[in-house]
Amino acid sequence: MTTVAPYGSWISPLSAADASAAAPRYDGARFVANEVWWGESLPDQGGRSSIRRSVDGEVEDLLPAPWSARSRVHEYGGGSWTTDEDGRLFFVEKSDQRVWSLRRGEEPTPLTSDDPQARHGGLRWQHGVLLAIREVHDGSPVPRRSIVSIPQDGGEAREIVGGSDFLAQPALSHDGRHLAWVAWDHPDMPWDRTQIRVGDLAHGTVTTWRSITSGGTAALQPEWDASGRLIWLDDPSAGPTAGRWNLWRRDVASDLPAEPIAPADADTGGGLWVLGVRWYALLPDGGIVAVRTHGADEVVRIDAEGTARATGIPVRSRAVVEDTLGSRVLVSGMAPGVTGIWQLDQHGDVTLVVGSRSDLGDEWIPPARPFTVHSRHGDVHAFDHPPTNPHHTAPEGELPPYIALVHGGPTAHVGGVADSRITFFTSRGIGVVEVNYGGSTGYGRAYRDRLRGQWGVVDRDDVAAAASGLAAEGRADAARLAIAGSSAGGWTVLAALVGTDVFAAGISRYGVGDARLLATDTHDFEARYLDGLIGPLPAAEALYLERSPLSHTEGFRVPVLLLQGSDDAVVPPTQAEAIRDALAERGVPHAYVLYDGEGHGFRRAETVVHALESELAFLGQVFGFETPGVPAIALS
Structure with a gap:
């Protein structure tokens, strides 16, 4: 039997704790x-x-x-x-x-x-x-x-x-x-x-x-x-x-x-963000197993004559070739409904060695619909994960709220696989759109270089274009579009909130609000990253000021949720606290949650669960739907 209920308030068997456990x-x-x-x-x-x-x-x-x-x-x-x-x-x-x-x-x-x-x-x-x-x-x-x-x-x-x-x-x-x-x-x-x-x-x-x-x-x-x-x-x-x-x-x-x-x-x-990552491996017969990415990932086997064939490994995002032993290969990554490690044996058979999935059936996993929209900077590639729940439907004529999910980096990529965090929202009637904005990997050098000198502009405009495109197609409620992102994705969240009128709410996980502060108060690996994304200092000082969301606090008009780790060495808490203070000064509804002992990326189970529940409660409060089983969050 199907129950009619407003989007966002659908009953889901996937709790935040379940979602955390299913995301190894x-x-x-x-x-x-x-x-x-x-x-x-x-x-x-x-x-x-x-x-x-x-x-x-x-x-x-x-x-x-x-x-x-x-x-x-x-x-x-x-x-x-x-x-x-x-x-x-x-x-x-x-x-x-x-x-x-x-x-x-x-x-x-x-x-x-x-x-x-x-x-x-x-x-x-x-x-x-x-x-x-x-x-x-x-x-x-x-x-x-x-x-x-x-x-x-x-x-x-x-x-x-x-x-x-x-x-x-x-x-x-x-x-x-x-x-x-x-x-x-x-x-x-x-x-x-x-x-x-x-x-x-x-x-x-x-x-x-x-x-x-x-x-x-x-x-x-x-x-x-x-x-x-x-x-x-x-x-x-x-x-x-x-x-x-x-x-x-x-x-x-x-x-x-x-x-x-x-x-x-x-x-x-x-993007070589971490050491030890490998995208291909050599085989004893002269063949090569490699990850190929154009939007989504595909694992192929290239024979000694140069012919590439699909391996059948179902990974579509974050694929890495981990190891080989003779003709056997290990590949890790994300496939629909499961994050795991797969083995390709010498006979071409594929088995899941280890993986974690929720207990939900495939009928709960939203289909990833790739689509392309056009922004003023060019084509923008994205994946639409619509609300999906076999036991619920929305009242006739209602359009769903949507979260535009912005990946970090910004030199990174999403492959359009609904992980447990996405399914946590889609199973409750909240759509998610993942955007590979200009600057993302997976589409070649020209697409990647679109962000050079344009961070805070291209990413902001591309994400806004993707979300607006869904609303224009009648797939999303234009009045209930939210934007969420972590780290560099949090910068894009804040830039979109002060620089566009597309979004009605924003969620920033350890996001950057002051580019100048980031350039002078971050670790060595990224110490000169902004030279390419904005420009070299001190020559580009005025541009850093212009791009930083903290320079445009008058643009903050919609509610914001800030989530931050106290021990973050990449984006220190001072960034989130400056945004919090600006929101308070302007009287914009907001919540700031500081997780003691967490760094750049939340790792403790209790933190992951609390952050996910806080995001849902925040959206319910802003967009006006009930969140059964999840306590409300206080907005200042």
Whole structure:
């Protein structure tokens, strides 16, 4: 039987706690003999990051509490653990950023010295060598970063190469004579300009090196094939797939030019926000398994002749190739209704190794409808997730409220998969539109570069155009459009609230309100990010002032919910508090929630649940619908 009820007040079996439990954070996966090990953040243990395996259907923690594998290199970390072939675990302990070793049945032992200035990440075990990125905060204007090898007996880590502001993705050749890596310097970001470098090794140290790429492209992920040729990702400006990240190959011992591998009008590559991420892997038969992105992700297998075929792995968003063992492949990501890790075996069969989904059936999962609208800056790509509940329908003639969900970054991407947070809202009769505004990855260099110098303008206008487009099509209530986003997405939320009249409510999670403050009070990885997004300081000082939502507080007219972590080193609480004070001064209804001990991204189960319930209660109060089972939120 179908119940008629207003949009937003539909009864949903998916609670905020259920949604939190169905949204795991995985951090890498590895084959260890016949087992699969994976990293996972555990919200019910305060966000501790454990390494786990499944034995006879039961999940076992290989890294016991209170140990937590998490890197803080670049603040965003990544590559916090790896293993050798025998199952010896190497991990970065969150509390001291040292690299530790753990054999089953023993206690962890430190491999690096107790140096409070040093951090490690991007761990990689290759050909009997443990590689890592080391970051030393010694008071220098830019932390000293280098690629190091870490002895397994606990001796001093050896610096292999340094000399760049940033280094990532080291790859050791099969014969141990060469190292390839990604390097870039301020003010570039790794999606702007990088170099692939190849160094000659002697006694474990790079003696000489040369650049394999021009330096004018965003080259990523070097790997060595079995014949000693170098393979990497690049987005050159010329050719039939200009501006697209594609696979390239070159014999670096010769003068022959690089050649593309199975070029496509799609991106194999993305924003290198975390260390250890990989978009492809090499197979023993000369084939390659790769992620291709054009809107949504697709995992393909490219044979030695260059023919690409779909693998059947259902991942459509946040796809990462984690590991290979022979012809077996591990891929993590999001598929409709499930976030997990899948195995592709040597026969082409696909199985879900580990994954978390709600108990809802497919009839509860909203279909992701891709659509394109036009803003004054060009085409805008988005995904529409309409209200979906098999037991409810709305009164005739009523249009649903919608949330325009803005991804962070801003150099990032969404693939149109309804995760548990989206389903939490759509099952209650609130639509969600995810917008890949200009500046997003997944559509090539030109689309990505649309945001250069235009942050706070292009993103604002594109998101507003997508939401307005839904209303113009009669799919959404134009009077009940909300906008929500985190971090850089929160900046877009605030910019849209003061710079457009499209939205009737805004939700900012640790959002940026003052660009000048962000540029001067943030961590080193993003310290010059705004040079490209707005302009270099001090020359662009006036532009920073003009773009910042805090410079236009007279534009705040609709209710705002601010959610913030007290320990956020990327966007400090001072940003949210300045917005709160401006809203209070103008008498705009608002709520400010500060979560003690949380950083940039909420990890504790109680925080995730409270934040989600607060968002629903806020929308119900602003848009005038009941929120059964969720307490009201007080607006100042």
